Amino acid sequence: xxxxxxxxxxxxxxxxxxxxxxxxxxxxxxxxxxxxxxxxxxxxxxxxxxxxxxxxxxxxxxxxxxxxxxxxxxxxxxxxxxxxxxxxxxxxxxxxxxxxxxxxxxxxxxxxxxxxxxxxxxxxxxxxxxxxxxxxxxxxxxxxxxxxxxxxxxxxxxxxxxxxxxxxxxxxxxxxxxxxxxxxxxxxxxxx
Amino acid sequence: xxxxxxxxxxxxxxxxxxxxxxxxxxxxxxxxxxxxxxxxxxxxxxxxxxxxxxxxxxxxxxxxxxxxxxxxxxxxxxxxxxxxxxxxxxxxxxxxxxxxxxxxxxxxxxxxxxxxxxxxxxxxxxxxxxxxxxxxxxxxxxxxxxxxxxxxxxxxxxxxxxxxxxxxxxxxxxxxxxxxxxxxxxxxxxxxxxxxxxxxxxxxxxxxxxxxxxxxxxxxxxxxxxxxxxxxxxxxxxxxxxxxxxxxxxxxxxxxxxxxxxxxxxxxxxxxxxxxxxxxxxxxxxxxxxxxxxxxxxxxxxxxxxxxxxxxxxxxxxxxxxxxxxxxxxxxxxxxxxxxxxxxxxxxxxxxxxxxxxxxxxxxxxxxxxxxxxxxxxxxxx
Numbered sequence: 127x128x129x130x131x132x133x134x135x136x137x138x139x140x141x142x143x144x145x146x147x148x149x150x151x152x153x154x155x156x157x158x159x160x161x162x163x164x165x166x167x168x169x170x171x172x173x174x175x176x177x178x179x180x181x182x183x184x185x186x187x188x189x190x191x192x193x194x195x196x197x198x199x200x201x202x203x204x205x206x207x208x209x210x211x212x213x214x215x216x217x218x219x220x221x222x223x224x225x226x227x228x229x230x231x232x233x234x235x236x237x238x239x240x241x242x243x244x245x246x247x248x249x250x251x252x253x254x255x256x257x258x259x260x261x262x263x264x265x266x267x268x269x270x271x272x273x274x275x276x277x278x279x280x281x282x283x284x285x286x287x288x289x290x291x292x293x294x295x296x297x298x299x300x301x302x303x304x305x306x307x308x309x310x311x312x313x314x315x316x317x318x
Numbered sequence: 319x320x321x322x323x324x325x326x327x328x329x330x331x332x333x334x335x336x337x338x339x340x341x342x343x344x345x346x347x348x349x350x351x352x353x354x355x356x357x358x359x360x361x362x363x364x365x366x367x368x369x370x371x372x373x374x375x376x377x378x379x380x381x382x383x384x385x386x387x388x389x390x391x392x393x394x395x396x397x398x399x400x401x402x403x404x405x406x407x408x409x410x411x412x413x414x415x416x417x418x419x420x421x422x423x424x425x426x427x428x429x430x431x432x433x434x435x436x437x438x439x440x441x442x443x444x445x446x447x448x449x450x451x452x453x454x455x456x457x458x459x460x461x462x463x464x465x466x467x468x469x470x471x472x473x474x475x476x477x478x479x480x481x482x483x484x485x486x487x488x489x490x491x492x493x494x495x496x497x498x499x500x501x502x503x504x505x506x507x508x509x510x511x512x513x514x515x516x517x518x519x520x521x522x523x524x525x526x527x528x529x530x531x532x533x534x535x536x537x538x539x540x541x542x543x544x545x546x547x548x549x550x551x552x553x554x555x556x557x558x559x560x561x562x563x564x565x566x567x568x569x570x571x572x573x574x575x576x577x578x579x580x581x582x583x584x585x586x587x588x589x590x591x592x593x594x595x596x597x598x599x600x601x602x603x604x605x606x607x608x609x610x611x612x613x614x615x616x617x618x619x620x621x622x623x624x625x626x627x628x629x630x631x632x633x634x635x636x637x638x639x640x641x642x643x644x645x646x647x648x649x650x651x652x653x654x655x656x657x658x659x660x661x662x663x664x665x666x667x668x669x670x671x672x673x674x675x676x677x678x679x680x681x682x683x684x685x686x687x688x689x690x691x692x693x694x695x696x697x698x699x700x
Contacts, residue, residue, distance in 0.1 A: 134562030136496060136521040147516045147541050149660030151495065153651075154519035159489045160651045161644060165416040169647075172393060172460045173409030178424060179390070181342040189427040199342050199408065199456050200427040201434070201444030204371035214369065214440075223429055229622045232368035232441075233591050240326030240365075243372035247325075259329035261681030268678075268688035279529065279686040282578065283589070290589055 188218040210239035320697065321375045321450030322676045327365030328684075330677050335375070338446065338454035343390035346458035348400065352475045353448045353695040354379035355676075355683050356404075357505045358618035361575045362439060363680055366591060367620050369428065369440035376437040377695070378404035379478045380448025381471055384458075393459045400462040401474040402455055403482075403645030406434030406445060409460035420642035425456065431621060432642065441621060449676060451697045463649065473656060475694065476506075476663030482648035483616050484510025484572065488518055490614035490639040491568035496521035500557060500566040500606055501542070502599040504532035506666050506692045507616060508572035512540035515568075517660060524560065526553060526602075528578060531689050539665060547579055554605040565608030573599035574617025587624065594622035601627045607636055615640040669693035 128134070144150045156162045178198040185205055189196050206215055213235035221228035247254045257263075265271060280287075323333040338347055359376050361367050384398040394400065407414050407422035413433075414422050425434035426443035434456070437447015446453060455462060465474045484507045493499060499515040501508045504527035515523045524543045525536035533544040545560075547553035558565060575595030576588040579602070587596035595618075603613045604627050613636055631638060655661045668691045671679035679693050 128563045134564060136498075138521075140496065140521070143516070143521065149517050149655060149658065151517070151519040152655070152658075152660065153514075153517045154495050156492070158651070159518070160647045160649075161417070161486060161489050165418060167416055169415065169417040171407075171409030171414055171419075173414070173457075174390075174392065174459065175410055178408050178410065178457070179343055187427060190429050192430040193427060197424050197427045199406075199425050199434075201440070201446070202341060203375070203444050203446040204373040204440075210371075218428070223431055223621065226623065229368050229594075229620075233622070236365060236368065236370055239372050240329075244326065254325055254329070255331075256329065259325050259331050259677055261330070261677035261679070264675075264678030264681050264687065268682045268690075279578075279684070283584070286585070286589065 188215055190218065190223055192222050192224075208239070208242045210235040210242055213238060319451035320673055321446070322377065322673065322695075324362070324370060324374045324376065325372055328363065330363065330376075330680055332674055332676060335450070337452045340386060340388045341454065342456060343388040344457050344459055345388040346384055346391055346394055346455045346462070347386040348380075348382040348402065348448075348453050348455050348462075349385040350380050350382040350448045350451060350453055350697050352381050352471055353377045353450075353697070354475050354478075354480070355449070355679060355693045355695060356479055357507065357683075358438075358574065360680075360684050361595075361618055361620070363684060364576065364588065366575050366588065366595070367439045367441055368622065371440060371444075374437065374439065375446040375450050377447030377449030377453075378436040378438055379475055379480065380436070380453065381465060381474045381478065382448070382453070385452060387458060391458045394462065399465045399471075401465050401478055402436075402448070402462045404435055404479040405461065405642065405645055406436060406443060406456050407460060408457055414460075417644060417647055418641075419644035419646060429621070435642070449673065449695050451673070461646065463646070466653065469653075469656070470664060472664035472667055472694065473662070476666065476692070477645075477649065477652060479643070479645065480506040480666070480692065481510050481652060481661065481663045482645045483507050483643040484512075485514040485648055485652060486641075486643035487511040487570045487572055487614050487616035488514035490616070490641070491515070491570055491612050492637070492639070493518040493520055493568055495519035497567035498522040498524070498561055499568045499570065500524045500526065500603075501570045501572055502526050502577075502603055503572035503574075503617065504529070504536045504544075505572065508570070509536060509540050509666060509691075510661075510663070511570045511572050511616070512536060512542045513661065515570075516541065517655065520568075524557070524566070526557070529686055532686075532691065535666070535691060553579070554602055557606045561608070565611060566606055567608060568612050568614065569603040569607045571599045571603045571613065571615045571617045575619050577617075583625070592622075593624045595619035595624050597624040597626045600624075604631050604634070604636065607634065609634045610636070612637045612639065616643065666692045667694055671695055673697040
């Protein structure tokens with residue numbers, strides 16, 4: 127009982143648990159747990175180097191300014207490109223990981239990257255397909271229509287998804303319309 | 319080769335990419351035979367993790383066959399069947415030499431706060447992942463291990479992240495015999511954490527989620543009591559009542575960045591990406607733990623700030639323990655548990671999806687359609 131020194135009684139005794147649950151208590155001793163202690167100096171890893179040989183930097187590789195130098199091994203999946211690449215380069219060169227600006231610029235660059243890549247795909251033999259790429263074709267064989275009325279993870283938020291998806295397009299469209307209107311107005315004033 | 323490719327939030331497709339090449343003498347190229355989609359891949363898929371670039375291939379849970387090795391690789395040879403932990407690590411830096419493999423300092427140029435992870439954005443190093451036919455595996459003498467002859471490949475792929483992370487979540491809770499353990503999240507990691515809590519001698523295990531079919535799995539697979547938080551006005555009060563108004567000794571957050579249950583937090587984090595993650599599960603964990611208790615966080619969060627109730631954690635004297643799991647440290651013990659029949663990781667596999675249909679696989683997993691708990695992705699390269 128909470129207001130005395132006693133802990134509330136367990137619903138089952140230890141013997142009942144041991145009988146019901148396979149392996150109950152086999153790791154009761156913390157020493158049997160693989161990450162205890164948290165740090166084990168000199169742990170065997172298989173490394174046969176003190177400092178790894180350095181991977182060649184075939185093109186300029188962005189890095190956190192909290193690193194003294196480019197790490198000896200790094201990923202090469204998607205190099206910087208376009209406007210999003212310029213934003214990312216600025217974020218990495220200017221701000222440490224401690225600064226909100228670093229991450230917020232990277233998040234903004236992700237959105238720019240998606241737009242840039244979508245537009246660029248229109249000039250290729252395989253443009254983005256905004257329908258199939260969402261995987262929505264799985265809905266019917268995966269009981270999706272039934273689950274639209276029942277239990278699914280995104281059910282509570284379905285109403286806001288169109289707003290969040292269409293919102294940026296509507297805002298961008300509005301900004302373009304306002305800009306065009308302003309240009310037209312200046313142009314017509316210049317002629318009169 | 320065929321590979322899953324990210325095209326922007328909620329959009330992926332399969333593309334032809336070049337087979338990766340050896341870029342460092344200790345690299346190996348692995349032909350993937352099984353990969354999995356992880357709950358934390360959904361954070362990438364939904365655009366939650368900064369510097370997730372269009373063109374990236376996801377996938378940090380995979381097993382396969384060695385296709386090529388670099389000049390300094392000593393332990394693997396072409397044709398070996400290997401399992402690869404999701405951590406990329408050098409084995410020799412300050413952190414690796416102390417067993418903190420997930421905190422390696424030599425593999426992530428983009429950040430110092432996290433080590434390298436396959437297919438997990440440039441925030442985790444900019445490596446392509448294993449939801450493809452081939453993948454580059456750095457430090458092949460350090461990370462991968464041969465799959466034991468007796469081990470099923472589907473068990474092996476679950477050992478590359480989901481099971482060790484769940485087990486590690488229970489370890490971080492520092493469970494003592496008879497402890498009451500609450501687990502937020504009945505996905506694979508939460509279910510494995512609940513199961514592992516029993517191995518560590520828990521006296522009571524309670525799992526909280528909002529999807530009934532996952533709670534059913536928590537009852538049958540993990541022998542847990544369950545609470546559907548959507549059925550209660552205030553889940554924390556219910557947990558307090560259930561624990562004699564004491565609170566749980568240990569609470570494990572196995573949810574992470576996209577927790578539901580609070581409209582404002584969900585919109586600002588999961589939808590508008592203005593927080594490193596929706597801290598609803600973490601805040602509930604802080605609230606549901608007893609004073610002096612422990613909160614273990616293995617749910618994935620992004621690096622941006624989140625509105626966490628840290629004052630309550632301070633005032634309650636909580637111990638908060640977190641990390642990405644150093645997977646390979648867990649393997650010997652988990653191998654024993656599988657051989658003894660205490661754990662059967664592939665029991666959680668519900669879907670096997672050809673790589674060509676991975677967009678559908680992500681949608682099924684993201685929306686939790688069709689009773690999906692753990693989907694595997696099967697490439698077809700021969």
